[in-house]
Amino acid sequence: MARICVVDDNELLRDSIQETLTREEHQVDVFADAVAALEALRNRSFDVVVSDLKMPRMDGITFLGEVLTHDRDMPVILMTAYGTVASAVSAMKQGAFDYIQKPFEADELALLVDRAHQHRMLKADNEALRVSLTDAGNQRMLVGESRLMREVQARCRQVADSAATVLVTGESGTGKELVAREIHRLSPRADRPMLAVNCAALSNNLLESELFGHERGAFTGADRARKGRFELAHGGTLLLDEISEMPMPLQAKLLRVLQERQFERVGSSLTLTVDVRVIATTNRNLVEWIREGKFREDLFYRLNVLPIEVPPLRDRRDDVSRLVEYFMGRTGRPDGRASVTVEPAAMRVLRDYHWPGNVRELENVCERAVVMVADRIVRASVIEPWLQGEIQSHDGFRNLRPGQLMEDMERQLIERTLIQFNGHREKTARALGIGVRTLGMKLKKWQEQARRAG
Numbered sequence: 001m002a003r004i005c006v007v008d009d010n011e012l013l014r015d016s017i018q019e020t021l022t023r024e025e026h027q028v029d030v031f032a033d034a035v036a037a038l039e040a041l042r043n044r045s046f047d048v049v050v051s052d053l054k055m056p057r058m059d060g061i062t063f064l065g066e067v068l069t070h071d072r073d074m075p076v077i078l079m080t081a082y083g084t085v086a087s088a089v090s091a092m093k094q095g096a097f098d099y100i101q102k103p104f105e106a107d108e109l110a111l112l113v114d115r116a117h118q119h120r121m122l123k124a125d126n127e128a129l130r131v132s133l134t135d136a137g138n139q140r141m142l143v144g145e146s147r148l149m150r151e152v153q154a155r156c157r158q159v160a161d162s163a164a165t166v167l168v169t170g171e172s173g174t175g176k177e178l179v180a181r182e183i184h185r186l187s188p189r190a191d192r193p194m195l196a197v198n199c200a201a202l203s204n205n206l207l208e209s210e211l212f213g214h215e216r217g218a219f220t221g222a223d224r225a226r227k228g229r230f231e232l233a234h235g236g237t238l239l240l241d242e243i244s245e246m247p248m249p250l251q252a253k254l255l256r257v258l259q260e261r262q263f264e265r266v267g268s269s270l271t272l273t274v275d276v277r278v279i280a281t282t283n284r285n286l287v288e289w290i291r292e293g294k295f296r297e298d299l300f301y302r303l304n305v306l307p308i309e310v311p312p313l314r315d316r317r318d319d320v321s322r323l324v325e326y327f328m329g330r331t332g333r334p335d336g337r338a339s340v341t342v343e344p345a346a347m348r349v350l351r352d353y354h355w356p357g358n359v360r361e362l363e364n365v366c367e368r369a370v371v372m373v374a375d376r377i378v379r380a381s382v383i384e385p386w387l388q389g390e391i392q393s394h395d396g397f398r399n400l401r402p403g404q405l406m407e408d409m410e411r412q413l414i415e416r417t418l419i420q421f422n423g424h425r426e427k428t429a430r431a432l433g434i435g436v437r438t439l440g441m442k443l444k445k446w447q448e449q450a451r452r453a454g
Contacts, residue, residue: 002047002117007037020106034063075116146316160186168281170310173360176281184237192236200245218267244284313355327366345380
């Protein structure tokens with residue numbers, strides 16, 4: 001079903017066209033002149049315009065130009081008498097979709113309107129696909145075979161079939177967006193676009209327009225109507241990245257969309273309805289932000305229907321080797337030669353590092369290694385200076401940062417020693433000169449801190 005705007009000064013013809021297209025299950029609004037139709041087009045959403053060529057107050061050619069200025073993708077069908085066919089052909093060169101010569105059969109017009117509507121939907125799908133491909137960029141895979149990552153992958157499969165909102169949490173650089181894209185890939189919406197909006201990257205006004213679109217003249221610089229991501233993602237998935245950074249007024253508007261699936265473009269009173277699956281990500285503790293008055297509690301519960309937590313890289317060190325292999329193979333060398341080899345000592349350095357930047361930081365290190373090593377062998381002596389001076393070598397800690405908290409140093413030492421003894425607490429405690437119970441209490445404390453942090 002399409003919403004059709006019909007413009008003709010002949011009342012009998014208007015009523016006949018309305019009856020014909022209504023029988024085809026279209027929603028039809030009729031207007032006696034182009035001036036009234038233009039006012040409606042600025043406040044309502046239409047899919048196809050059918051207009052007479054010869055009309056008082058404003059002719060069909062002028063009307064066509066105004067319509068395409070408002071919405072360049074609007075298909076406009078012109079109705080023309082025998083003597084104005086040349087004018088209709090000229091109008092097609094100016095952007096009209098097609099013309100139909102009077103008198104015409106009802107079925108002939110219905111078929112033309114259906115073709116125009118399909119053209120409109122195809123252009124919308126192409127635009128959504130273009131935006132989706134731009135958002136995806138150089139798409140990475142969700143790589144990892146550790147227990148924690150297998151659990152995340154299983155959770156993705158579990159929630160994929162649902163249309164419910166997903167909240168993906170985790171530190172920066174852990175791969176939250178990849179988890180969201182994996183959910184979309186596994187979902188029934190996989191053949192529809194997945195679009196993304198970074199809520200932290202745009203100002204309040206720009207973010208509202210990006211999400212919900214705007215009408216021409218809604219604000220300075222809005223020289224034409226524009227669809228927002230919710231409209232473009234219709235039938236697919238919308239990723240709201242860093243949802244915690246969304247300003248409070250927009251949070252209220254988003255809550256309404258999640259509850260009612262309805263919204264208005266900026267500068268419009270027309271209510272639009274969409275079918276979009278929302279996935280939100282954040283590296284913040286939203287419960288703390290609610291307490292601080294920075295995030296709406298009702299929005300949190302609406303988002304947190306299906307939660308997924310992505311573990312930091314330091315908690316899944318078994319994945320480091322696999323990730324290194326993936327990133328090294330994925331990054332091409334500028335001279336076209338084969339990729340590099342990572343020596344065992346360098347791989348140990350990478351596994352022992354605590355990765356505050358998580359997978360994103362590891363990817364950057366791998367890309368640098370591929371580009372910069374001359375002999376195609378990545379050695380520990382090359383890798384160590386690139387890491388943030390907090391790495392353990394075989395003869396102790398090097399390059400400790402001035403002003404580093406004692407508790408952080410203690411935790412770092414305990415974590416490295418646990419790794420050295422493959423998680424064996426008794427051996428770790430003995431090597432550190434502390435009791436097993438003391439070690440257990442410290443680990444429990446840090447685990448509890450990590451849990452509260454999100």
